[in-house]
Amino acid sequence: FDNVDTTILEVVKNNIVAVLKTVENQSTIEKIVRDDQYSELKTAEYLYTEGKNVIDKYSTSTVCLLKIINLVEINEKISRKTGDNVITQVCREIKQNLSPEYLFVRYMGPKFAIVFSGIELNAIVSFMGQLKEKIEKIEIEGANPKINIVLSTYYKGTALEGLTKKLEEYLDEADKEENTINYL
Numbered sequence: 001f002d003n004v005d006t007t008i009l010e011v012v013k014n015n016i017v018a019v020l021k022t023v024e025n026q027s028t029i030e031k032i033v034r035d036d037q038y039s040e041l042k043t044a045e046y047l048y049t050e051g052k053n054v055i056d057k058y059s060t061s062t063v064c065l066l067k068i069i070n071l072v073e074i075n076e077k078i079s080r081k082t083g084d085n086v087i088t089q090v091c092r093e094i095k096q097n098l099s100p101e102y103l104f105v106r107y108m109g110p111k112f113a114i115v116f117s118g119i120e121l122n123a124i125v126s127f128m129g130q131l132k133e134k135i136e137k138i139e140i141e142g143a144n145p146k147i148n149i150v151l152s153t154y155y156k157g158t159a160l161e162g163l164t165k166k167l168e169e170y171l172d173e174a175d176k177e178e179n180t181i182n183y184l
Contacts, residue, residue, distance in 0.1 A: 040088075040091065041104060043106055044108060044113065044164075047103060047161075047164065048160060054101075054117055055115055055160065058118035060120065060154065060156065061115055061116055061119060061156075062120065063115050063116075063152050063160075063163055064113065064124065064128065064149060064151050065113050065170075066111070066112050066113075066147050066171075068087070068090060068145050068146070068147055069147060069148050069176065069178070069179060070145065070146045078142065082140060082141045085140050085141070086140050086143060086145050089138050093131075093135050094112070094131065094135070102114060103115040107164070108168075111168060111171060121153050125151070125181065128151065129181060148174055148179055149180070150167045150170050150182045150183070151183050152167055167184060170184060
């Protein structure tokens, strides 16, 4: 290294440090994947670790984010226990109707993510409409869950976390009464 410019050595050092930090961050994310208590699903971190490996076997997939829009109201007006039961029942209904190769996780709070690996968006629309009807017919202690759904296409090699964040923002900013299926 005697005749090597110190600027080049500094750039190489910084790149090595950046790679090591990235590996450390990935390891941390992989270790925080847990199972959610009420939904019995993996948490969102699973999507970005082991789940991403499954998803990236295909060039395109459909990502669905759904939100139980009246969960807070159920928790406040009936009880938190009923709200927890709504989560459990909604997740059971979805799991019963999903093929095992699709990823289904508790995204956060009242939001859930489903990734239909290798399936195009237009092939999912009818299925999600039927599933939405089934879910909204569930009655738990006088409460019926209402869900809002947003779908988008994921392309292999793009930022999955960026896409799910965009879908989450859409659900969070949607009118509280919006109870449809949307496509981004």
